[in-house]
Amino acid sequence: MRGLSKASLAEVEERFNAVAGSADLGSLADELFAVVDLFDREHGLRRSLSDPARPADQKAQVARVLLEGKVSPAALETVVTAVSVKWTRSGDLAAALERLGVVAAAAEAEAQSRLDDVEDELFRFGRIVASNLDLSRALTDPASPEAAKRELLSSLLTGKVAPTTLRLVTQLVVHPRGRSLEGGLEEFGKLVAAQRQRLVAVVRSAVELSEVQKQRLAAWLRTSYGRDVHLNVEVDPRVLGGFSVHIEDDLIDTTIAGRIEEVRRRLAG
Template sequence: MRGLSRASLAEVEERFNSVAGSADLGTLADELSAVADLFDREHGLRRGFSDASRPAEQKAQAVRALLAGKVSEPALETTVAAVEAKWSRSGDLADALERLSVVASAAEAESQSRLDDVEDELFRFGRILAANPDLRRVLSDAAVSGERKRELLAGLLADKVAPSTLRLVTQLSAHPRGRSLEAGLDEYGWIVAQQRQRLVGLVRCAVPLGDGQKQRLAAWLSNTYGRDVHLNVEVDPKVLGGFSVQIGDDLIDSTIAGRIEEVRRRLAG
């Protein structure tokens, strides 16, 4: 989001934070996701509620009439704040509600001391999709109903991942909102990581890192960047030896493959 929408998102987040403390976070996450999906499907509603020329109070009354008794009070108050705000583009209204649904899921995971699990599980599920094209095809198929996708994912993941992870993966599969599953998982992972203001580093190495190695690397990176760093580790035999770490636009490459490529570039120059 940019400009006006970014400022509006901050205002809506303040309202969300003021009501989320008393909410059932799982229910709040589900309801905000459902409202975002409603605004995506009903273009007239989205345009009307994001129309900056309409008085905020008028939009607030309309959305209360639409949703009263259908969602919890925290979800309703968050949605009211969203329709009262001004957005640079109409789609930013649904984007904001989806983002806050992810934040609610992350808060639920944190309350259960499972935020690290959710980060890891979202990352691993992305790798599962990459390795299973048939599964990816079914979950990406708009012709497959959301209910069928929920049943499939419940069978695959129930009791194997945190409840928040299952909710987020199911939400993304049922309502991708124009993104690939991989892009959606990356976006959700970034939002979850933000709950602790942590950076996310992607480590590629030829063999799995031991717990001690991972902890030492995370500590070194945290000290370097001045912020906590959560590591996602991807084993890739093509790196030959050593490891690389990608954090945002920064790449730290100590792999043998990277050194060979550097020598090739120097020779070519």
Template sequence: MRGQSRTSLAEVEERFNSVAGTADLGELADELFAVADLFDREHGLRRTLSDPSRPAAAKQGAIRALLDGKVSPAALETTVAVVESKWSHAGDLADAVERLGVIAAATDAESHRQLDDVEDELFRFGRILAANPELRRALADPSKPGKEQLLQELLGGKVAPATLRLVTHLAVHPRRRSLEAGLDEYGRLVSLQRQRLVAVVSSAVPLSDQQKERLAAWLRATYGRDVHLNVEVDPKVLGGFSIKIGDEIIDTTIAGRIEEVRRRLAG
């Protein structure tokens, strides 16, 4: 988000934090996801509630009339905070509500000391999808029924409840994203719960725990923030390893150095 939407999002997150403390966070996440889906489906409603020319009181009254008694007080007050704010684009309204749903799920995981598990599981499930085209097609097909049951059979009891909640929401309501893009986005939001960066490390061989600790310490000293490592083994890596943090790539591989020489020779 940019401009006014970014400012509004920061303000809404502060208000969300003030009402989420006593809420059932898993239930709150589900309710916020349902509200985001509602805004995606009902274009007229979304345009009305995101119209900057309409008074905030009118928009608040409309959303209270629509949701009062149908969602928890925490979900209602969070949604009210969103519709009272000003957004640069109508679509940012649903994006903000979905983001708060992810934050609620991540906070729930953190309260159960499962936040690290959720980060790792979202990453690993993305890799499972990449290696299993049949599963990816089944979950990406908008006409395919029974996705919730399929994911329950695959992941139920094997991952943190927050992971299953997030993956299921993405599969059922992808919101014009690929599953892989949605998993990456959710992974970044989960990581932000501890103000950590996410580094994807590609290595030809598995890294030992000691190597991971040294690498994490170096990245923490370099970036001034804790860094969560997602390590993947890639046989195409020729010596060394590469690290991707956001749009930045640190490449110490032989393949990376060969490619750099090729670029220089090409001009």
């Protein structure tokens, strides 16, 4: 988010942090996701509640009448704050609430000491979907009923991943909000990593890295970027040798395939 929306997001996050401490975080995430779905379906309502020309107290009252008694106090206060501030685009209102839903889910996973599991599972699920065309079609087909997608995800993931992972994947599949599934998983993965204020690095290697190699690479990246780094490692024989690291907007490429491609570019130039 940029400009006005960035400042508004910070204000909503501050209120969210103040009220979320005593809440059931998993339920809070579900409630915020449900409000996001409501705003996405009811475009007129979303535009009305994000209209900067309307008085903030008037918009807050509408939100209270709409949601009071239907969601928890923490969810209600978060939404009321969100509709009371000003957004650059009406869509930023729903995007901010979804973001806080992910934060609530990640906080629950952290409280259960499963945050690392969630990061790894989101990454691995993305790779599974990318390599299985039938599964990708079943999960992204707009004509497929929501209930069928939920049932498929439940059969695939229940008992095999952290509850938070299933919650976040379900949100992305059922409510893609214009994103590809792979892009949404990457976005949510970064938000989960941010719960510990660390970066995410996607590492591609021709062979599986040993734990010692992973620790050394993570330590080097931590020193280079000044923050803890979570490694998502993908074995890809196409790299031939060496490894590549994609972190933030940087690409560190030591692969043989990368060197060959660089030589080709130079010769073509």
